[in-house]
Amino acid sequence: MVVAFSSLIFLTGIVLVLFIEGLPAFSVTGILSFIFGKSWYPTSTPPEFGIMPLISASFVVSVGAMLFAIPVGIGSALYIHEIAGEKQKMFLKPIIELLGAIPSIIFGFFGMVIVAPLVQKVFNLSTGQCAFTGALILGVMAIPVVCSIAEDALSVVPKSFREASFALGANRWQTLLKVIIPAAGSGISTAIVLGISRVMGETMTVLLVTGGAAQIPNSIFSPVRPMTSTIAAEMGEAAVGGVHFHALFAIGLVLFMITLVLNMIAEYIGRKYRVKLGLDV
Amino acid sequence: MKLLKGLALTAVLLALCGTANADKKLLIDGSSTMLPIAQALAEKYMDKTPGITISVKGGGSGIGVASLQDSTCDIADSSRPIKGSEIAIALTKGVDPKATVVALDGIAIIVNKANGITNLTKKQVRGIFNGSISNWSQVGGTPGKILAISRDTSSGTYEAFIALALEGDKIRPDAMLQAASQAVATTVANTPGAIGYVGIGYISDTTKVLTVNGAECKKENVLNNSYPYSRPLFMYTNGKPQGDAKVFIDYVLSAEGQAVVEEQGFVALKKKQ
Numbered sequence: 433m434v435v436a437f438s439s440l441i442f443l444t445g446i447v448l449v450l451f452i453e454g455l456p457a458f459s460v461t462g463i464l465s466f467i468f469g470k471s472w473y474p475t476s477t478p479p480e481f482g483i484m485p486l487i488s489a490s491f492v493v494s495v496g497a498m499l500f501a502i503p504v505g506i507g508s509a510l511y512i513h514e515i516a517g518e519k520q521k522m523f524l525k526p527i528i529e530l531l532g533a534i535p536s537i538i539f540g541f542f543g544m545v546i547v548a549p550l551v552q553k554v555f556n557l558s559t560g561q562c563a564f565t566g567a568l569i570l571g572v573m574a575i576p577v578v579c580s581i582a583e584d585a586l587s588v589v590p591k592s593f594r595e596a597s598f599a600l601g602a603n604r605w606q607t608l609l610k611v612i613i614p615a616a617g618s619g620i621s622t623a624i625v626l627g628i629s630r631v632m633g634e635t636m637t638v639l640l641v642t643g644g645a646a647q648i649p650n651s652i653f654s655p656v657r658p659m660t661s662t663i664a665a666e667m668g669e670a671a672v673g674g675v676h677f678h679a680l681f682a683i684g685l686v687l688f689m690i691t692l693v694l695n696m697i698a699e700y701i702g703r704k705y706r707v708k709l710g711l712d713v
Numbered sequence: 714m715k716l717l718k719g720l721a722l723t724a725v726l727l728a729l730c731g732t733a734n735a736d737k738k739l740l741i742d743g744s745s746t747m748l749p750i751a752q753a754l755a756e757k758y759m760d761k762t763p764g765i766t767i768s769v770k771g772g773g774s775g776i777g778v779a780s781l782q783d784s785t786c787d788i789a790d791s792s793r794p795i796k797g798s799e800i801a802i803a804l805t806k807g808v809d810p811k812a813t814v815v816a817l818d819g820i821a822i823i824v825n826k827a828n829g830i831t832n833l834t835k836k837q838v839r840g841i842f843n844g845s846i847s848n849w850s851q852v853g854g855t856p857g858k859i860l861a862i863s864r865d866t867s868s869g870t871y872e873a874f875i876a877l878a879l880e881g882d883k884i885r886p887d888a889m890l891q892a893a894s895q896a897v898a899t900t901v902a903n904t905p906g907a908i909g910y911v912g913i914g915y916i917s918d919t920t921k922v923l924t925v926n927g928a929e930c931k932k933e934n935v936l937n938n939s940y941p942y943s944r945p946l947f948m949y950t951n952g953k954p955q956g957d958a959k960v961f962i963d964y965v966l967s968a969e970g971q972a973v974v975e976e977q978g979f980v981a982l983k984k985k986q
Contacts, residue, residue: 475866476875476883485886549903558858561889644865644890655889665865665892678820 433434450688453681457481460675467680472646472657474666474676481679483686486647489656490687491538492649493642496567497574497631502624503617504571505578509623512579513586514608525583530602532576537695544568556651569641570631578627585619586612618701625698629691635660650699659687718857720831734905739957741983743777743790746869747946749977750816751790757973758964759914765957773869780951787958789949792818792869793876810949815965817980819935820874820942823898823920825905832924833855835941838878841908844885846913861888862909870894874910910942914978935980946979 457464461481469482512524543565551568552560589612597607613620643655644665663680741751748771757765768788770776777789782803795810799818803810822838823932824830833841833852842861849857850930863884864871875884897909902919909920913930914923922930925941934940954962971981 471883471886473866473883475872552904557901558860559889559904561900639892645887645891647886647892655887657890665890 436489446488447688450681450685451674453678454681455678457675457678459666463680466679466684469553470648471473474615474679479674479675483659483662485648486657486659486683488648488689489642489646489687490658490660490690492652492656492659493564493566493570493638494559494628496563496652497570497612497627498624500568500571501574501578501627501631505575505623505627506582506620509582510608510613513583514604514612514628528576528598530662531572536573536634536636537640538579539569539573540637543637543641555618557653559643559655561641561655562653564651564652565641566642566656566658567637567652569637572632572635573634573637576632578623581623581626582616582620584624588619589615603648615621624695625701629694629698630634632687632691632694633660635664639664663687722854737765737957739788739961740770740786740967741767741788741790741948742770742772742780742786743788744774744946745771745834746774746792746870746873747771747790747816750946750974750979753973753977754970755959756966757969758961761813767961772839776946778949781810781951783950784951785807785949786952788962791947791949792944794945794947795949808951810951811953811965812947812949813954813962814945814982814984815948815962816946816971816974817935818942818944818946819871819932820870820877820910821913821916821929821930821978822907822908822910822942823899823901823916824923825903826919826921826922827905828854828908830923831921832927834926835878839880839882839927842874842884842888843879843882844887857906860904860907862897862904862907863888863890864894864897864906864970865890865892865912865927868968870910870912873944874942877944878910891913913977913980932980942982 441470448579449578461469466481467487468484468486469480471480471482472485475481492669508528511522512528516524544561547569548565550560550563551557555564593615594607594612597611602610636657640659642658642661644657644661645655646657646662647654649656663683666676666679729873741743741755748769751769751771755769759767761767771790774789774791774793777786777791778795778799780786780828781789782799784807789810795812800810822833828849830849830852837846837852840864841852841859846852847859848856864874866884888901891900891909894911896909898915898917898920901907901909913932913935917931924930928934928940930940930942934944948962948965950958950962953959965974966982974981
């Protein structure tokens with residue numbers, strides 16, 4: 433029991449620390465000017481702590497990543513579940529899971545050394561370290577999450593649904609579009625939401641490939657500085673107990689709130705989905 | 714990372730103190746730029762001098778000075794001269810900060826090797842990094858967007874560069890902040906339109922070092938102050954260095970200590986005339 437509840441203890445501890453260390457930042461800057469402030473100059477005199485550039489960077493990179501990960505991830509799940517034969521399945525599933533097992537620093541390194549220069553050349557940019565490169569690589573990283581959860585969702589659609597559809601004279605394509613996908617729809621949405629929170633929280637990769645400029649991006653090819661990489665890059669040298677230190681915790685708090693909401697959405701959709709299939713309540 | 718190393722070292726030292734109460738202790742606090750020097754020197758010094766423990770922390774020059782004011786450290790490392798207001802506070806607490814210059818640092822302006830520019834004026838560097846100059850044609854180069862590469866805002870090199878080059882301006886918001894000096898050098902090496910700055914220890918063949926106001930970033934020019942982006946690094950003590958602090962600072966200034974300074978990528982002081 434102690435083991436089972438240890439997660440709860442860790443969670444409470446982390447949340448407590450986030451609040452205790454993060455809240456003092458708001459008393460210095462005010463919560464609104466912290467979240468909506470447009471300039472992040474934590475070490476200037478006087479310092480400025482506006483994290484809008486960081487939030488918008490996380491947002492742009494995450495949306496971009498999902499635009500890439502959703503079609504590929506869900507497409508793979510559909511292919512594996514509906515079309516692939518046993519042999520292909522035995523090959524494809526482990527490959528996709530292996531993709532998910534690659535440490536993020538490797539993705540980051542690969543992105544910095546190979547993908548960023550390539551993006552720079554292909555799109556004729558001044559630098560390849562930008563939101564687009566980050567989105568591309570995070571998209572690849574999110575594929576395994578999206579694909580495996582979506583595949584699980586597809587596989588719990590009762591066989592009877594499919595048989596009923598065939599019995600009514602629907603072909604495979606119609607069955608897939610009109611029966612299987614709607615039935616697994618909530619599960620697929622969960623896959624997407626969990627994919628987004630995976631991407632939001634990713635740190636190492638974005639630190640290496642997105643360029644690190646704390647500006648509100650004016651295009652997908654702007655260098656940006658997401659919340660996670662700001663914390664990672666600055667925590668080591670921020671004076672312990674200083675405003676900058678607290679501000680970094682406050683960013684962590686904002687990030688935690690965002691992923692918490694995303695996970696609650698996923699949980700909510702997931703529950704609705706079980707009800708819909710009549711599996712349990 | 715530096716902080717972690719500092720903490721780890723402190724922890725180890727504290728543990729050692731527990732076993733050997735007879736040890737003399739020397740507390741050093743301050744500049745994170747100087748942390749590598751201070752740590753390397755402390756380790757070497759402890760190796761050859763049994764019976765002394767030196768604890769090195771690096772929270773920033775300001776933290777070091779505050780710590781000296783409160784007499785919670787023996788030596789405060791600072792990568793900038795102490796401010797008049799800080800001296801005033803120190804004096805009210807009975808502390809009289811005295812500076813010893815222990816090393817020099819030069820910050821090199823680097824560009825991609827494909828860049829035709831070889832020299833910039835201080836004014837042009839300031840314009841490039843504060844955002845008022847955005848195209849290489851404005852400084853006599855082939856037209857192309859300027860991409861400013863900088864260290865993270867918490868880094869000592871960043872603070873020094875901002876103080877020396879920007880004279881109170883803020884760095885342009887679209888400057889790409891890199892987590893390490895090596896990352897700045899790599900990005901500049903891979904990006905045709907890029908310009909960045911690194912400590913003198915990070916100069917390599919992969920990038921081109923610009924002269925500033927005609928002065929080359931090399932040790933002699935840092936020493937004779939003809940290169941504009943150079944600065945002394947200080948160790949502050951309460952009054953003239955005495956006792957263990959004096960012995961340690963003398964070691965830092967010795968040929969052996971200055972060799973460590975060079976090893977860490979900084980510029981050693983001129984030999985005593």
